[in-house]
Amino acid sequence: MIVSISASHYLDPAADTLLARFPAPRRALFLDRDGVVNINHGYVHAAGQTTWVGGIFELCRGAHAAGYLPVIVTNQAGIARGYYTEAQFLAYTGWIHAQFAEQGAPLLATYYCPHHPTEGLGPLLRECECRKPAPGMLLGAADDLGIDLGTSVMVGDTESDIQAATAARLRQAKLFSGGDLPPFTEMFG
Template sequence: MTAPAIRPPYLDPAADALLAAAPTPRRALFLDRDGVVNVNHGYVHAPAQTDWVPGIFALVAAAAARGYLAIVVTNQAGIARGLYDEAAFLDYTAWMHREFARRGTPLLATYWCPHHPEAGQGGYRVACACRKPAPGMLLAALARFSLAPEASFLVGDHDSDVLAAAGAGVAGRRVDRADWGDAMAGLLAFAP
């Protein structure tokens, strides 16, 4: 079986305006989702399950002030496992984008991998190019939005996030709860 195509991203309704306003070379702040954007309670896919990671909005605001476009890159094994479907994921993603936009810290796009090589059901059980640590989602974003990898940065909470970034030529930083709160925006000290 050949590897499935990487899903086109969920694009924020303001994506065109965000891209037009971005300085060049274009740079991204890539964000893992669970554990970086929202607290990882396990397979979060509804607003009622969502607790924002303290400091995430300040991080995106500080990054935007430096010209970074915020892009979420998330493994969604819950889709592969049949816990929720891609339509539900996209509904939730649209809500998440609205929550960021209304705080003045819009996200440009969200990329997701719905696969899992062992636990996936049906066609979702596949070795793909998008599940991190593979760099496929980042490579797709770099190409689609003409982003400069050497000017971009990733924040994740697993080694697989940082490995995915490295595979795309992007610097990455692994964070944990000790980085939540006021320290989040300070992570940009490690960014190019």
């Protein structure tokens, strides 16, 4: 049974300023986190575990220049499994947002799924509409932030990212397989 749950999110402290600069309908560059924003070392949830993927700040600066707002969409099974708390995740997410702002590549928001269908603990053990490949995080961001999904794009590193983008009817989704990220204009023209 699938339980309908709205996507959880962290809205950047500068979100109002970003939203004012980009009137609705807005375009987003959706990014998976582990494997696209940072190297996936397994359940990364602290600054000391973080290694940035090469080119990520440049990609986000290019997105801003092209009129796209960067939004992270990430499955966080580590919360469901009890490896770290939601509070620890949110503190780490705040740190990530601060690092991007310092690099002149501010993120608008991070949407996350804290559930897992087979390994979650307590109420986090469930099938939901927010865990990719379901499109719930993308749809939630669109509703909350005035994003036009049909003109938005995504970079993911797994097929479930691409499936979520397709289900949400994004204009384009790219599968990233490692190395350094190319510039935004090279990825999305």
